[in-house]
Each structure stands twice: as structure tokens, then as C-alpha cells.
Amino acid sequence: MVIDAGPLLRGEVNRLDIDYMLSAEPLDGIFFDSDAHVSGVITDNAGYMRLSLKVNLKYRGECARCLAPVNGVFSLAFERTVVTEGTLTDEQLDEGFDEYVVIKGIYLDVDEPLREELLLGFPNKLLCSDDCQGLCPKCGKPLKDGDCGCPKKEIDPRLAILKTYFDKKEEK
Ligand SMILES: [Zn+2]
Ligand SMILES: [Zn+2]
Structure with missing residues (x-):
């Protein structure tokens, strides 16, 4: 979802609510139900902008040890500092890739940080039970x-x- 952050950047509002349905990309053999509801907010506190997002993702996959079907709900919630293009150097952005999210022009693609957080946070291996x-x-x-x-x-x-x-x- 690409958010038009124009009203925030122009100081017309100091918060933008985010509310949309995500169709998450499958992640290495894991399938996510497409009806995942993403909600969050971008706040502007005297020029300091924060993005806060959360989503509950229903997933289906198989146990890494016994191949039994495994499904569940993965809850993802995270915050990032929102910066406009050019505020930080490429090095700063590389180092803090999980801290910042960049507004390009007036648009903020919130799927991008969401996908990054999903890759970071989703278990590498699904198990039907811990002691499988x-x-x-x-x-x-x-x-x-x-x-x-x-x-x-x-x-x-x-x-x-x-x-x-x-x-x-x-x-x-
Ligand atoms: Zn046997
Ligand atoms: Zn198993």
C-alpha cells in the first residue's frame, strides 16, 4: 500500500491512519491468507514522524521435520522513524534499514518495511510441535x-x- 503523505508533509494533519488489506507474497513455501488486515498510523510530532503498523497473518506451511501441515497466525507489529528522501545518507539507511522508512516524493510504500519485518521476524522453520x-x-x-x-x-x-x-x- 502506497500512502500519500502529502497532507502530513504540508502540515495539514499530524496523523494519517492506515487501514488496508494486504495480499502478502508467499515466503519460501509458506502461504499467507490474502485477507490480512493491516492497521497503523503515521504520526508527526513537530517534524519527527513515526510509522506504526500491525498485522495478523494467517499462514499455512509444513513442518520442517515431519512435513505435517502446519498453520497458525503470525502477529507482526513494528515502528519505524519516517524520513524524507535525502535526509539520511545511504550508509545511514543501510545501517538502520530496520529503523527508518523513506518517503519518496510525497509517497510512502508501507508494504516494503512490512515485508522486511516479516522476513526478519517470521520463523525460519515451522514445526508442528517444538519436540517434533x-x-x-x-x-x-x-x-x-x-x-x-x-x-x-x-x-x-x-x-x-x-x-x-x-x-x-x-x-x-
Ligand atoms: Zn521406520
Ligand atoms: Zn513435525
């Missing part, structure tokens, strides 16, 4: 469904080489 045991490496059944009957003690072939080495050492 994943899948059996032999038969591929989810371990949470109970014992699949596969032999449990199996030495990793890379470790097997080490084991032979130590066994030989012990023989001496």
Missing part, C-alpha cells in the same frame, strides 16, 4: 505416530569408519 521427532530415517513414517518397527540403533556410515578405527586401537 521428525520422520523415521529408514521408512519415512512420522515418529510421533508411534514405533514404526525399524531397528533404532543404526550407526551412521561415516561414524562406522571411526568405530572400526577405535575398535582396532583397542585391540592393541
Whole structure:
């Protein structure tokens, strides 16, 4: 959503309310419901402008360990200092990319910081539960469904080489 910040910049108002429906881009295999409602405000306090945004995103994905479907709601809320173009140097903006948001001309694209915050804050891995045991490496059944009957003690072939080495050492 691109906000026309003209009235704020001209001093006609000292706050702009933000209210729109976001259609978030899928994020690496995660799908967001398109009816996410973004709300927030841009305030101007004697030239010091702040953006405050929040959104609850319903998402669907799969467990990183057992591939079971996972869904939930991710709540995102953040604030940024709003600056006009040219106020800060590129270095300052690079360093404070999660602190500032820049008005280009009279327009402020609020989807951009929102996407950045989403990338920063959304879990890298979705899990069906924190202690998900994943899948059996032999038969591929989810371990949470109970014992699949596969032999449990199996030495990793890379470790097997080490084991032979130590066994030989012990023989001496
Ligand atoms: Zn799982
Ligand atoms: Zn198994």
C-alpha cells in the first residue's frame, strides 16, 4: 500500500491512519491468507514522524521435520522513524534499514518495511510441535505416530569408519 503523505508533509494533519488489506507474497513455501488486515498510523510530532503498523497473518506451511501441515497466525507489529528522501545518507539507511522508512516524493510504500519485518521476524522453520521427532530415517513414517518397527540403533556410515578405527586401537 502506497500512502500519500502529502497532507502530513504540508502540515495539514499530524496523523494519517492506515487501514488496508494486504495480499502478502508467499515466503519460501509458506502461504499467507490474502485477507490480512493491516492497521497503523503515521504520526508527526513537530517534524519527527513515526510509522506504526500491525498485522495478523494467517499462514499455512509444513513442518520442517515431519512435513505435517502446519498453520497458525503470525502477529507482526513494528515502528519505524519516517524520513524524507535525502535526509539520511545511504550508509545511514543501510545501517538502520530496520529503523527508518523513506518517503519518496510525497509517497510512502508501507508494504516494503512490512515485508522486511516479516522476513526478519517470521520463523525460519515451522514445526508442528517444538519436540517434533521428525520422520523415521529408514521408512519415512512420522515418529510421533508411534514405533514404526525399524531397528533404532543404526550407526551412521561415516561414524562406522571411526568405530572400526577405535575398535582396532583397542585391540592393541
Ligand atoms: Zn513435525
Ligand atoms: Zn521406520
